[in-house]
Amino acid sequence: MIVRIAQYPFKTRLLLGFASTAAILVAQQMLTMLAQGRLPFLLISAALPFVTVLFGTFSGALLLLTGIGFGALWMDPIGRLEVPRSNEQIVLLAYTVVGAVLVIAGQQLAKVARRAGTAEAATQDAAGRLLQVERDARHRFDVALNSAGVPFFIVTPVMRGGYITELRWDYLNEAAAQLFNEGSGVVVGSSTSYVRPPGWDADILLERLAPLVERQGRDAFDVRVQGANGDQWFHVVAASLDGSVVAWFGDVTARVRAEQALAEADRRKDEFLATLAHELRNPLAPIRQVAEILEQPGVTDGQRRWCTTLLRRQSAAMALLLDDLLDVSRITRGALSLRREAVALKEVIDDAVETARPMLDGKSHELVVKLPARPVHLEVDRLRLAQVIANLLTNAAKYTQPGGHIELTVTSVEAEIVLAVRDNGIGIEPDKLSAIFSMFSQVNPDHHRQGGLGIGLALSKSLIELHGGRLTASSAGKDKGSCFSIHLPANCRVVPPEVPARDALVIPSSIKTRRILVVDDNVDAADAMTALLALEGHEVRTVYSGEEAVEILGQYSPEVILLDLGLPGMSGLDVARHIRGTPSMKDVTLIAITGWGQPQDRARTADAGFDFHFTKPVDVGQLSQAIEGAVAAA
Known part of the structure; x- marks a missing residue:
């Protein structure tokens, strides 16, 4: 208290000195009524050093002079400044000497108190600055970690029986806190065994991070997490820090999936090359045999015609394979352009059915075509759309047991025109539906004997997308048939072009009146x-x-x-x-x-x-x- 009052401004201490002097005088007056005048001197003398220390030298001197005046006025004879009796003079002299000494001592104590107050203030100021520096450093630490956008955390081990049994979350930045269902305030201080990001395994965290507490070092590893949107992968980089573990981790799902996709693409490439070799050898084998036959003497005209037909058929099969490969290459390079024209959809379907007819008839399939009651005209690339429809019909025929049922239906609504090819064939398993439109993918690898390079559906999908539409697939499962649907936007629909004028109007007699x-x-x-x-x-x-x-x-x-x-x-x-x-x-x-x-x-x-x-x-x-x-x- 003395140190704190010593730090007050001079005016404040002077006012407090006047107030204390007045209080002492009041006490002095009351005491004088009950006792001889010497006793009040003791009260004043005892108060002198405290008043001087607390409120300064001026306040102490004021109190000393007040005491001297009191002694001269209130001792016998009352009311006179002279002190005739020797014993009273001795008391007054002693009070004056002792009081002066006490004031001087109080002055020195006041200086000590002020120096102590200054030192205390400096200490408090230094402590405040140190605390502010610590707060600023923590703030910069938080800002730096939060602005990085990369999840960061600090965990501390919990020891039981000399072993690390669990880890405790000690710090999370905002990016890490967002992975939790609760707020970061709930997470910090909790055990990793009970609170952790959804899908994370507490045992993996303990297994990989606990060794870093017992030895200095760092570790990097990938964690697979089963999230709501499928599997995710995080790359964790952890290091020791004074008995705790600090760790950064980032979502590397895109990288892992890209690596898996590359591995899958490499596998499909190998399958494609093997399939391509197989598909090319198939027509090459009879071509080579026909060449041997034609070199034999005594070949009849009928045999020669048979050989010519076979050569045409097998060379056409090879040409189709090469055309598909070239089309895929053009689409990949963006070099394939559509030749759009207004054409009746029925004519496109007729072209496709004619192309697929040999495969359909070869396996004795029943084909049912259902068209809208009103004719539909589209602005499309007639050749390419017919190619896609023929490919879907051929696939349906290929993967349907002989004597199957295939249906081609067309529905035209305001939003789009849908062409659907349904069959009652081998179907598609649900886990393979998402991959059937990928390049070099086979609808069913067990049916490679059916032929094909695995690029037909991928090519068809790209051709339909060039028209602004989409190609979809659905199936109830294995051996339950499948359905492939072409969705063309409604703006593909147009009124038909005007047909060339005829010289004369011929009215067939068979026309029904309308x-x-x-x-x-x-x-x-x-x-x-x-x-x-x-x-x-x-x-x-x-x-x-x-x-x-x-x-x-x-x-x-x-x-x-x-x-x-x-x-x-x-x-x-x-x-x-x-x-x-x-x-x-x-x-x-x-x-x-x-x-x-x-x-x-x-x-x-x-x-x-x-x-x-x-x-x-x-x-x-x-x-x-x-x-x-x-x-x-x-």
Whole structure:
């Protein structure tokens, strides 16, 4: 307390001195009423050093002078400054001498107290600065470790019976804390046996980190963790630190998976080379044998024709293998470009079926093709799309037991066009579904005898992706068949191109009459078209506005609608959208009759759901072919 008061400012100590003097004088007055004047001198004398030490020399001197004045005033005779009696003079003199000595001693003590206070303040300041330095160092340590973004932790061993039985989390940076389900405040201080990142093995941590406590050194190892998203791998680098272990660890799942993928790709490459050698030797063997046959004397014309047919067939098989390899190379290099054209989907499917027909017939498979009621036209690379469909049909035939059932269905909805090839063959096991589209992958390695390089599905997938679509596969399991689906975006669908004009209109007598609705605000044009269609034998109704068209559809169910686009009020596009939004009329064939013929106009009619787009004046032959196509599709 003395040291602390000695550190107060001068003014504060002076005020406290006046206050203490006043308090002593009050006590002195009370004591004087009860005793002789010598006793109060003792009170003042005893207080002198404390007042001087606590509040300074000036305060002590003030109290000393007050005591002298008290002695002169309150001793007999009361009220006089003179002290006539010798014994009283001796007391007053003794008080003055002793009091002066005590004030001087108090002054020296005050200096000592101030020096002690200064030293204490310096010590406290140094301690505060040291504590701040420690806090700053810890803050920089935390910032550095947290900004690194790499998980870091410190663990301390827990000893029982002289052995390390478990480890305790002592520090975690933010990256490491995020791996835990709890907050880092809950983790720190907990045992690794009870609290650890999900999927981590406490025994592995203890086994690898505990030796670093007993000996100085470092260790690096990989930890495999079974997480919610599959297996993960972490690379841990640990080192000893004063009886604890510090460790960095990072997620190396991508690296490990890349290494596994490289190893798998290398394995598939070896399988591919072996399969390629096998596939090339297959046609080479009969070619070589035919060469030997042709060199033999006495070869008949029939044998020579057989040899020629065999050579063509086997060389064609080799050409297909080489074409697939070249296509894969072009796609890998980005050098394969599509030749898009507007084509009827039925024609593409016919091309694919014709290509796959030998394989289908060779194994006596039943093929069922289901197309939409209305014809579908796409802007695609006809050759490449047919190649993909043929490949799917060939695969289905290849991996289905003889006499199997294969179905090709086409569904056209607003979002996409889906072509699905289903079979009742050997199926695909669930764990192999994700790998069947990989290069050099076989659907079932046990069926290598079926032939193929394992690149057909990978090539097909790439070709469909070039069209902006996707190729998917599904199977209920082994021996339960499989389904491969081609998903093409809806923007591939277009109205068919105009067919070349014919010289004369020929009306086949076998054409069935159809119910047709003509909608055009030009009365003459509408009536003329109605008359022409009636001559062809069709049942025709005519209206002259979009509103009338929508109204008559509640009473009349046409199979074909010829619709002008530039109608007043409700336009032809609005009528088409209304028709396509009515489930009962989804199979109606819509034919646009308009004066607008730019590509963007055709795109608008395709989006509205029109099947055909003809510009005025309409070629009668083209119109009849469109109606014939609609009849065939119905």
